[in-house]
Amino acid sequence: MSIRLRLYLSYxxxxxxxLILLILLMLMILHNSGVKDIRELVNVQMEERFNxxxxxxxxxxxxxxxxGKLEERSYVESMQNRLSEHSAGLILEKNGKVIEVSPFLTExxxxxxxxxxxxxYPSEHRFRYYPFSSNGMEFQYPDGSSGRAVLLHRTAAYPxxxxxxxxxxxxxIIALTGLxxxxxxxxxxxxxxxxxxxxxxxxxxxxxDQSLDINGVCGKGSVNExxxxxxxxxxxxVRLKESIDxxxxxxxxxxxxxxxxxxxxKTPISAIKGYVEGIMDGIASTDEMKQxxxxxxxxKASDMDQLIDELFLFSKLDLHKVAYDFKIVDMSRFxxxxxxxxxxxxxxxxxxxxCRSLTHAELxxxxxxxxxxxxxxxxxxxxxxxxxxxxxxxxAISVTIKDGGDNEVWIIxxxxxxxxxxxxxxxxxxxxYRAEQSxxxxxxxxxxxxxxxxxxxxxxxxxxxxxxxxxxxxxITLKLPKYKDSKAVTGHEGDSDH
Numbered sequence: 001m002s003i004r005l006r007l008y009l010s011y012x013x014x015x016x017x018x019l020i021l022l023i024l025l026m027l028m029i030l031h032n033s034g035v036k037d038i039r040e041l042v043n044v045q046m047e048e049r050f051n052x053x054x055x056x057x058x059x060x061x062x063x064x065x066x067x068g069k070l071e072e073r074s075y076v077e078s079m080q081n082r083l084s085e086h087s088a089g090l091i092l093e094k095n096g097k098v099i100e101v102s103p104f105l106t107e108x109x110x111x112x113x114x115x116x117x118x119x120x121y122p123s124e125h126r127f128r129y130y131p132f133s134s135n136g137m138e139f140q141y142p143d144g145s146s147g148r149a150v151l152l153h154r155t156a157a158y159p160x161x162x163x164x165x166x167x168x169x170x171x172x173i174i175a176l177t178g179l180x181x182x183x184x185x186x187x188x189x190x191x192x193x194x195x196x197x198x199x200x201x202x203x204x205x206x207x208x209d210q211s212l213d214i215n216g217v218c219g220k221g222s223v224n225e226x227x228x229x230x231x232x233x234x235x236x237x238v239r240l241k242e243s244i245d246x247x248x249x250x251x252x253x254x255x256x257x258x259x260x261x262x263x264x265x266k267t268p269i270s271a272i273k274g275y276v277e278g279i280m281d282g283i284a285s286t287d288e289m290k291q292x293x294x295x296x297x298x299x300k301a302s303d304m305d306q307l308i309d310e311l312f313l314f315s316k317l318d319l320h321k322v323a324y325d326f327k328i329v330d331m332s333r334f335x336x337x338x339x340x341x342x343x344x345x346x347x348x349x350x351x352x353x354x355c356r357s358l359t360h361a362e363l364x365x366x367x368x369x370x371x372x373x374x375x376x377x378x379x380x381x382x383x384x385x386x387x388x389x390x391x392x393x394x395x396a397i398s399v400t401i402k403d404g405g406d407n408e409v410w411i412i413x414x415x416x417x418x419x420x421x422x423x424x425x426x427x428x429x430x431x432x433y434r435a436e437q438s439x440x441x442x443x444x445x446x447x448x449x450x451x452x453x454x455x456x457x458x459x460x461x462x463x464x465x466x467x468x469x470x471x472x473x474x475x476i477t478l479k480l481p482k483y484k485d486s487k488a489v490t491g492h493e494g495d496s497d498h
Contacts, residue, residue: 010181015182018174025169055082056151060137063149068142070149076100091118095145105152131155192226196233201254208241218428247252252269264308269302275300310448313374314455324368326457328483331365332357338376339399349384351395358363358402364483371456379413379427379476380450386417386474404479408462411478420467428466429454 019082059079062069069075070092080102083089089102091114098114105114108127117125121136136150199212210232275293284290316322339355346353380397387395397415404410420428429450450466457464462480469475 013181014174014178017177018170021173021177022170047244055079055086055088056135056153059149059151063137063139067139068146070147071141079102083151083153086153088151091150091152093118093148093150094141096145096176102152117152118148121150124155146283161358174441177396189226191420194228196230197228199233199237203237203240208237208244212237265304268304268307272297272300310452314448314452322371322459324371326368328364328368329369331367331411331480332359334367334372335376335399335401335411336368338373342376342380346384346397348379349395351384351397353397353399355399356401358400361403363401363403364482365409365460366483367455367460367480371459375453375456375478376413378453382449383413383415383417383474387415407482407484409482412475413478414469414473414475416473419472420466420474422468424467425432425468 019489026262060362068464072123076090076092080090080100083102087104089105090100091102091105092100093115097116101114105112105127108130112127117134118136118175121134123134125134131380132152133155134150134152136148139147139149143146177224199210200210212230237254271445275297278284279293281289313322335356337356343353383397394416397413400410400412400414402410402412450464454464455479457480460480462478464479465477468473
């Protein structure tokens with residue numbers, strides 16, 4: 001429930017809940033009083049006033065026409081009883097002295113000065129907080145004595161304090177209802193805000209591991225504004241933590257990069273310095289030795305140049321600053337054409353190259369051809385290095401293209417080299433990782449070749465895997481997603497807005 005709707009409902013509740021509570025309280029009081037229907041109470045009051053007027057009319061007639069009956073004790077008691085039944089009473093005076101007071105009145109106010117009350121009619125009086133109105137008549141007894149009759153009748157069924165009491169109860173109910181609704185509504189707002197404040201202070205202090213459980217306060221599945229703010233805050237915390245972790249990882253990678261660059265550049269530079277000193281000191285005394293020294297210096301400089309190129313490319317790939325120029329290409333034809341270009345160079349190394357496709361269907365992918373060329377160059381170059389010290393017979397590289405299902409194209413590159421040890425398999429695509437077999441000057445690489453392959457494949461939305469064959473040799477499997485709209489492609493390849 002949104003905060004706006006919750007506030008609207010609380011305002012309505014503040015208006016209607018006190019009214020409902022007052023009605024329930026009134027009904028409870030009436031029920032305890034024996035009144036089953038509010039109309040019954042109204043009828044009783046109206047009937048009581050009518051009966052009071054009827055008795056008073058009869059009494060007035062007696063006073064005017066037969067005042068002597070007021071000296072009859074039985075008649076006076078009968079009149080007093082009838083008046084008491086209708087919440088009224090009679091005060092009689094003779095020669096200025098009170099001779100009769102209704103028992104109904106003396107029970108209500110036993111200590112009242114009835115003579116003073118009889119002298120102050122018509123006026124209003126109050127007995128035990130009940131309001132009474134007085135009406136009087138003066139007459140003469142048959143013996144000539146002066147007389148006065150004052151009728152006191154109750155004008156309300158409830159004490160006078162009931163009206164301020166009911167008002168006080170109303171105000172208390174309104175106040176309590178407002179306080180309770182304000183508390184519950186505001187607490188559902190204040191508590192999440194306090195939780196957000198604590199989370200913000202933790203982030204300020206660099207504590208990003210503790211999650212913000214805003215649903216535990218707002219309610220599971222809540223969609224109000226504060227829950228949305230809390231969800232956005234939690235997402236910010238997660239992304240901020242990922243960003244900081246990534247920055248720390250980048251910093252660690254930078255340190256490793258500097259360490260490896262220093263190591264990988266120091267070796268060829270030391271070799272170049274040694275051969276140059278050999279020429280300068282006259283150790284290379286013949287033209288043949290000088291030529292050999294210069295050729296070695298050139299080879300070491302070329303290795304350094306290649307290492308710098310790979311470092312530059314890897315750093316751009318790692319920072320996602322390499323632009324991909326995707327084109328739609330039939331992977332079977334592309335791989336076959338590329339391997340035809342590589343076959344001549346491999347023949348000179350004594351390595352047989354075999355390429356085959358296990359499907360006759362066209363396998364279209366969206367690829368950057370230059371980047372894929374680099375992938376195959378690095379993989380084949382890696383295989384060549386590992387097979388450098390093997391006998392010429394049996395050295396071969398096999399490339400297989402097949403439909404991998406699940407909307408993928410697989411290219412499997414296998415060699416007959418020494419294979420990959422089980423402990424090296426999880427790490428061969430890590431930057432600067434070298435298996436023990438390649439840690440010599442002849443076969444050692446920069447340790448970035450397969451890491452670059454992994455980065456390029458991920459940039460294409462694909463993946464790369466490695467395994468060691470049971471009979472020896474290594475197998476690298478490249479997986480690329482198929483291009484869905486292949487029907488629109490004509491010819492060998494086309495542009496893509498991938």
